[in-house]
Amino acid sequence: MSNYHAIINMINHADALMLGNKWQVEELKYSHIKSIEIENSGITMNFVIIKRKRDTISNAGQVFLDILHENYDYI
Numbered sequence: 001m002s003n004y005h006a007i008i009n010m011i012n013h014a015d016a017l018m019l020g021n022k023w024q025v026e027e028l029k030y031s032h033i034k035s036i037e038i039e040n041s042g043i044t045m046n047f048v049i050i051k052r053k054r055d056t057i058s059n060a061g062q063v064f065l066d067i068l069h070e071n072y073d074y075i
């Protein structure tokens with residue numbers, strides 16, 4: 001399902017779950033969806049940033065990278 005609001009609706013009205021990231025916890029609280037942290041799950045994420053050498057990163061791109069650094073201290 002690619003529609004985020006439809007996913008939230010399905011979770012609220014079915015025996016369903018969603019794997020997500022910690023950025024979603026506060027937003028999901030508004031929909032009365034509880035979040036739990038799964039420790040030692042073995043699940044990993046990788047961020048890949050591809051940039052041309054001759055181009056500079058945009059301000060929005062830099063803000064995005066700053067957010068990643070703030071929330072994921074291993075980047």
